[in-house]
Amino acid sequence: MMSSVPPRRRIPEATVARLPVYQRSLTELREGGVATVSSEQLADLAGVNAAKVRKDLSYLGSYGTRGVGYEVEYLLFQMNRELGLSQDLGVVIVGMGNLGQALANYGGFGERGFPVGALVDTDATKVGNVVHGHTVQHLDDLEDIVGKGRIRIGIIATPVEAAQNVADLLVGAGVESILNFAPTTVHVPEGVTLRKVDLALELQILGFYQHRDAPDAAVEA
Amino acid sequence: MMSSVPPRRRIPEATVARLPVYQRSLTELREGGVATVSSEQLADLAGVNAAKVRKDLSYLGSYGTRGVGYEVEYLLFQMNRELGLSQDLGVVIVGMGNLGQALANYGGFGERGFPVGALVDTDATKVGNVVHGHTVQHLDDLEDIVGKGRIRIGIIATPVEAAQNVADLLVGAGVESILNFAPTTVHVPEGVTLRKVDLALELQILGFYQHRDAPDAAVEA
DNA sequence: CGGTCCATGTGATTGTGAACACGAGAACGC
DNA sequence: GCGTTCTCGTGTTCACAATCACATGGACCG
Ligand SMILES: NC(=O)c1ccc[n+]([C@@H]2O[C@H](COP(=O)([O-])OP(=O)(O)OC[C@H]3O[C@@H](n4cnc5c(N)ncnc54)[C@H](O)[C@@H]3O)[C@@H](O)[C@H]2O)c1
Ligand SMILES: NC(=O)c1ccc[n+]([C@@H]2O[C@H](COP(=O)([O-])OP(=O)(O)OC[C@H]3O[C@@H](n4cnc5c(N)ncnc54)[C@H](O)[C@@H]3O)[C@@H](O)[C@H]2O)c1
Secondary structure, eight states: OOOSSOOOSOOOHHHHHHHHHHHHHHHHHHHTTOOEEOHHHHHHHHTSOHHHHHHHHHTTOOOEETTTEEEHHHHHHHHHHHHTTTSOOEEEEEOOSHHHHHHHHOOHHHHTTOOEEEEEEOOTTTTTOEETTEEEEEGGGHHHHHHHTTEEEEEEOSOHHHHHHHHHHHHHTTOOEEEEOSSSOOOOOTTOEEEEOOHHHHHHHHHHHHHHHOGGGGTOO | OOOSSOOOSOOOHHHHHHHHHHHHHHHHHHHTTOOEEOHHHHHHHHTSOHHHHHHHHHTTOOOEETTTEEEHHHHHHHHHHHHTTTSOOEEEEEOOSHHHHHHHHOOHHHHTTOOEEEEEEOOTTTTTOEETTEEEEEGGGHHHHHHHTTEEEEEEOSOHHHHHHHHHHHHHHTOOEEEEOSSSOOOOOTTOEEEEOOHHHHHHHHHHHHHHHSGGGGTOO
16 A cells, blocks of 8 residues: 655754654653643743744644643654654663663653563673573573564663664664763664764763863862 | 964864874774775775865864875874863762663773763662663752762763753763663753664664565555 | 735855865985 | 875865744634
8 A cells, every 4th residue: 555644844853852852741741730831831832942843743734723832742652653652662782781770661652652571681690680581691692682572772881882883783783873871882783773972971071161161160179 | 371272173063073083093093004095095994085074173273294194193192182082970860760870880981981980779779789880870969969979961871751850860960962862852951962862763774775675565464 | 715824945145064175294214 | 314105284175054024824803
C-alpha cells in the first residue's frame, strides 16, 4: 500500500530538538485537564517564544484553530505520531558503572517510550548482577542481545578507552542510534545516528561565560 | 593597569561549544608527546572538518604557523586561558538520588577544573551521609554553603517538582551558572546562565530519526 | 446570518553559522 | 637568497534558523 503519511516538508533539525519539549509540556497540560492551549501559553511552558512554537508546529500540519488555539489532546496525538512514540524502541546500556547504574535505575526512559531492554558490562564482578530488574550480561553476547531483544538504541556509559570499540560492536549488532556519554569522539558509519552528552563539557561552557562576564575575578586570590 | 587581554572579537556560541572538544584532543596529544598538530589532524580527533577548526581557533588569535601547524603546548595554554581554566569553579550538586550520586562519584569534573565543593539534599535519610568524601548537607543551608565554599556553579539533580524552587534558591545564594538535569523548563533571571541536559529528550531525537528513516517498521508487529 | 474578534499559519526579512576557496606567509631545500 | 611547498587565516558565499508582520479563516455574539 501507499505510505499512509504523505512526506510533509522536511522538519528542520532545530525543530526536531524542540518537539519533545512541547510534547512534555502538552502532556503536563493534559494531566492538568487543560483542553486547549495557545501558542503563547505553550511557548511559556517550553521556554521559547510564541512565533517559534507556531512555526515548529506548522511543520506537523495545521492542527490549530485560528482565534482559539490548539486542542491539547489532538495535538499531542499528532505529535506522538510524528515523533514515532507509537512504537517503543528498546535500549541497551553498555557499562554498568556509576552512570550506567543510575541510568538503569531511572524510570523516565520507559515512560517516554524507550524501555531499557538490556544491560551490558565486561567486568566479571558486574555480569550476573541484577539492576532494576535486569540481569547484567556480557559484552560478548551483544549481538544476540540486540537481535533477540529488539534493541534499537545503544547507550555508551563505559570509560573513554572502550567507547569506540563498544560503538563498533553496537553498530555490528545492528543498532542504528547511539547515545554516547564517554567524553571522547567516536566515529560511526553513515546511516547510524550518533549523539553525545558530555557533562564536563557543559560545565566548561558555563565556565566560559562566567569567566567572560567577570574576567577580573581571576585576579582575586 | 589596562586590561591585559584586549577584547577580541566576540566568540560565536557554536564555537564556544567546540573549544572544549579541541582542548580535550589537545590534552591527549600532549600526553602522547606530540609537539605540533595540523588543523586537519585536530579536526579528525575532534570529529569536525579542518576549515571549522581553523575558523574556531582564529577567534582565539593567530597562534598557528603557516605551513606547519599549531604548537600543541602553546595552543593549549592559550585555550585554557580563554576558557578560564586558570581558575577553578566550585560546583554544588543538589539532589543526591541515582543521578546526583553518580555525578558526585565521578572524578572527571575536578580534573577539568570543576571541583565538586558540596552536596545537598532534603531527605533526612540522605543528609549526613558521606558521598565521595563529601558530607551531604541540607538544602536550607544552601546560602551558607555557596558563600563559604566559593561555589560558582549549581547542578540540579532533583525531581521535576523541586527543580524551579532549587534554581531560585541557587540564584538567591549567588550562583550564576546552573546545569539542570530535571526534564522541565526552569526560568532564571537575566545574568544567570542556564543549560539543560535532558537525557530522555536525546533519546527522543534519536528515535525521531530512526522512525523517519524506516517508518514502515512501525507496521511490523 | 453578518460582523467582529482573535490566534493561527506563513511569506518575508534578518541574523548566524557552515562551507568554500584562496591569499598570506613561514619553513626548508637547493 | 630564491623558489617551492605546505598549512594557516580569512573574506566570501551559501544554507539554515530565528524573528517579524500580517493576511487568513474559524468561532462566537448579537
Ligand atoms: N559518572 C558520571 O557522573 C559521569 C559524568 C560524566 C561522564 N561520565 C562518563 O561516563 C562514562 C562512565 O562513567 P562511570 O562513572 O559510570 O565510570 P565507571 O568506571 O564507574 O564505570 C564504567 C563501567 O564500564 C565497564 N566497562 C569497561 N570497559 C567496558 C567494555 N569494553 N564494555 C562494557 N563495559 C565496560 C566497567 O566494568 C564499569 O562497570 C565514562 O566515560 C565517564 O567519563 C560519567
Ligand atoms: N537517574 C537518571 O539516570 C536520570 C536520567 C535522566 C534524568 N534524570 C532526572 O534527574 C533528576 C534526578 O533523578 P534521580 O534518578 O537521581 O532521582 P531520585 O529520585 O533518585 O533522586 C532525587 C533526589 O533529590 C532529592 N530531593 C528531592 N527534593 C529535593 C529538594 N527540594 N532539594 C534537594 N534535594 C531534593 C531526593 O531526596 C532524592 O535524593 C530527575 O529530575 C530525573 O528526571 C535522571
